[in-house]
Amino acid sequence: MARFHRLRVAAVDRLTDDSVALTLTVPPHLAEEYRYVPGQHLALRRVADGEDIRRTYSICSPAPDGEAPSTLRVGVRLVEGGAFSTYALKEIGLGDELEVMTPAGRFTLPPAPGRYAAIVGGSGITPVLSIVSTLLAREPAARFCLIRSDRTTASTMFLEEVADLKDRYPERLQLVTVLSREEQQAGLPSGRLDQERLTGLLPVLLPVEQVDGWFLCGPYGLVEGAERALRGLGVARSRIHQEIFHVDAGTATAATVPAPAHSTVTARLDGRGGTWPVQDGESLLDTVLRNRPDAPYACKGGVCGTCRAFLVSGEVRMDRNFALESEETEAGYVLACQSHPVTERVELDFDR
Numbered sequence: 001m002a003r004f005h006r007l008r009v010a011a012v013d014r015l016t017d018d019s020v021a022l023t024l025t026v027p028p029h030l031a032e033e034y035r036y037v038p039g040q041h042l043a044l045r046r047v048a049d050g051e052d053i054r055r056t057y058s059i060c061s062p063a064p065d066g067e068a069p070s071t072l073r074v075g076v077r078l079v080e081g082g083a084f085s086t087y088a089l090k091e092i093g094l095g096d097e098l099e100v101m102t103p104a105g106r107f108t109l110p111p112a113p114g115r116y117a118a119i120v121g122g123s124g125i126t127p128v129l130s131i132v133s134t135l136l137a138r139e140p141a142a143r144f145c146l147i148r149s150d151r152t153t154a155s156t157m158f159l160e161e162v163a164d165l166k167d168r169y170p171e172r173l174q175l176v177t178v179l180s181r182e183e184q185q186a187g188l189p190s191g192r193l194d195q196e197r198l199t200g201l202l203p204v205l206l207p208v209e210q211v212d213g214w215f216l217c218g219p220y221g222l223v224e225g226a227e228r229a230l231r232g233l234g235v236a237r238s239r240i241h242q243e244i245f246h247v248d249a250g251t252a253t254a255a256t257v258p259a260p261a262h263s264t265v266t267a268r269l270d271g272r273g274g275t276w277p278v279q280d281g282e283s284l285l286d287t288v289l290r291n292r293p294d295a296p297y298a299c300k301g302g303v304c305g306t307c308r309a310f311l312v313s314g315e316v317r318m319d320r321n322f323a324l325e326s327e328e329t330e331a332g333y334v335l336a337c338q339s340h341p342v343t344e345r346v347e348l349d350f351d352r
């Protein structure tokens, strides 16, 4: 199960005016717990004024081959008014200790031969940087097409890292940068990447039908538009992987189903179980957290997937789900932070 440990900050690198990369040292006795697959993220926690603030940030460094990691590097972009990102950009310094959850997330690509592509917006480059750099280093026959969009060159995160990859693998990495608020050299696209533009652009860039996996990451609008473009071009849903950063409150919530007057949740967590009454309107995660503060979560917004649990029995409705793939929901997984009971008894297993 995901756990927090205190890790020391080994470097703070300014990437743009509003973003940094934090490098964290993993002591040898914790290295196995922090082994990660390219594309995974870490939840960082800060308790300030009695409030537990958690945010997830993707790991941008390549995954070490075979060994457990001795460092982890994450990218953090400032979100206006963001409680954690403001602290990260303005206060975190060398030698500080941060509470860091063990890696989680299923927006991943374990290195494998084949042809892959990503469409990313803004800080959506972060997990994809780990995916591309690990893949190209480990799989000599793999190819990757990276389509990234940002506002301007100055606001683009990991500009140098991506340019270095392009220099190192000129034949196997195809890089297309689209800037929405800056004129580019002739021939390069500019403006926003929406469904219509992608539908026209993708077949010109690469043989769409030969791509083994598509990785879409960024704001909701970009990921949704890219998915619709790919589906329109005949790409199977199973080849599309997506991770959304920032979803506006109220986006695509499920219809309300009347809740039973009294319901209980039984949860198994780290080998131990318990049964507790669900209070009116609260999510199953909140019920579990009142009794087991160690229950895993980060965003509480249906985006990060940290609270994923297996629904052993009963029925729930989820307000929204931007984290689980359809195969996972069909297999019986739910997001506890978005789940409300539909039946009087619900049983969840966080250990599966």
Ligand code: FES
Pocket: 296, 297, 298, 299, 300, 301, 302, 303, 304, 305, 306, 307, 308, 323, 335, 336, 337, 338
């Ligand atoms: S805590 Fe992030 S999806 Fe539930």
